[in-house]
Amino acid sequence: MNLSANEAERHAGASSAMTLFADEGLPFPPVPALLLASMKQQGAAWFATRPVASTPYDFHHFLDEVETQPELADYAVVGFDGHGTNSWAVHFYLVGTGIALFVKLPWGGAYMDPEPARAHIAEIFDWAAALLSRLQRAESAGHIPPGLRLQVAASQFDHAGWRWLGTGQDAAQAPWNPPSGMRAALLQELDDVIAGRKVLTAQRS
Template identity: 70%
Template structure:
């Protein structure tokens, strides 16, 4: 079994869907530590989501990568992780999974729903890019976490990330899909 198949088997063993990512990144996954995989060496464990958010903010064009798996500490600070940094997107999903007090049935449903949404988000972003509606250097940054930052914003590689405000996480899933539908249809113009 190769590393990509091992990563998929890890999610199957938990009765969770595998996170949606480009096939080339899925094929490049390698074990990093017990319970998680990534396409490149990582300086931090996935539980430290702020490290990964800061990396994208400090380096607006980091190399494409994916990170998937389960990580945490203690008896209840455990999460399922899916981080994807690729052309036009920096998506960070971190949801409770595996802790002593986490009910697996609703947690599994929440993770599956968010992975479905992440797939729809990526599809719409690709459609907007194909239509030439995303200016060069613009990247959608999304954080969906119960342990750290949550929200979304468009980052411009030519501008200071700290100056770009975050949109709130409340209603984020519907708001982002609508925004991308409006961008695709030309009802909203994104500026770099």
Template identity: 75%
Template sequence: MNAPAREPAVGTALPGTAPALFVSEELPFPPVPAALAGALQAQGRAWFATRPVGSSPYDFHYFLNEVETQPDVADYAVVGFDGHGTNSWAVHFYLVQKGIALFIKLPWGGAYLEPEPARAQITEMFDWAAALLSQLKRAESAGKIPPGMRLHVAASRFDHAGWRWVAAGQNAAETPWNPAGGMRAAVLQELEGVIAGRALVDGANPQGQRA
């Protein structure tokens, strides 16, 4: 069983950079875009962000609510480890920028967590996130994403999970989420459809939310 790196012994120094912190946990680094990765700064005991934020990353809903109420929030990324108690610990990767608001929170570091299955799940999720960002970039480069349209993705084993498109000027708080079941395949399939021109041509009725 691995000891939680989030609660190191007194006097134990944590790695000074975000990538080194993930290496110390034998975890892959999440796919933070290069433009943001260089701006990551230590914000807490074991997490980094590209800007000051009003909450530690374990408060998943703080970040969801922020992007709902402040759709023009500046691009940012948050990565690292946070939690409380003996078993409420998680790895976090939050990314908000043009076209995407992605929030990933998965179990890591709790006293009762089996590390190898958890490590495999985290690796798989980060690989999927990299594929999602690549597909989204393709869709944007092809001019298939209407101005102001953003894909919201919430992937948490503790909190809310699901995905949806939110258009410019749309009330995100009243926009329904597609269910989390089969989400990873559904989102990639959705983006393939967007690239092929089968969805989001004018920003109305995105696939998966049709009337």
């Protein structure tokens, strides 16, 4: 198969991003195939599907952006970023029609024990894949109202929690569910939505 120059560049970005994670002995996060094909390197060790105005370590920039720009086009950011000797993390940010998922976990710090960190990252990425699969099922069944997005902050450095946020809703007034037990709670939440045990409504201000 002969690839055009643009297609080759796109494939190269995805391949380089996946190689970066493999070299660290880490699984690659569950980036949807369409977004993965658009990956381009934007920093020394991180990739994104669109130009972004901040490095991934600035977690709150991405949270604030999706809250103030609800019509933001789908995108993904993956890779490693940080500063100093111990403030380093692996990042997986994914924004889509019904999801705004922000994962930031310790990786690469001088005082980090890599094996427990590696196991935890793999566990979180597996959970993220299960979450996205359930969300897709709920969307396909028409159970996610237009304009409603699941916002998830999974960070050991910054804010963490989850909530449903509607287009036009005042993010400052929308309460977060606590991070304690978040993984199980979110999977159960989506199982209930898929089964019709919970009906979601788009909240607007």
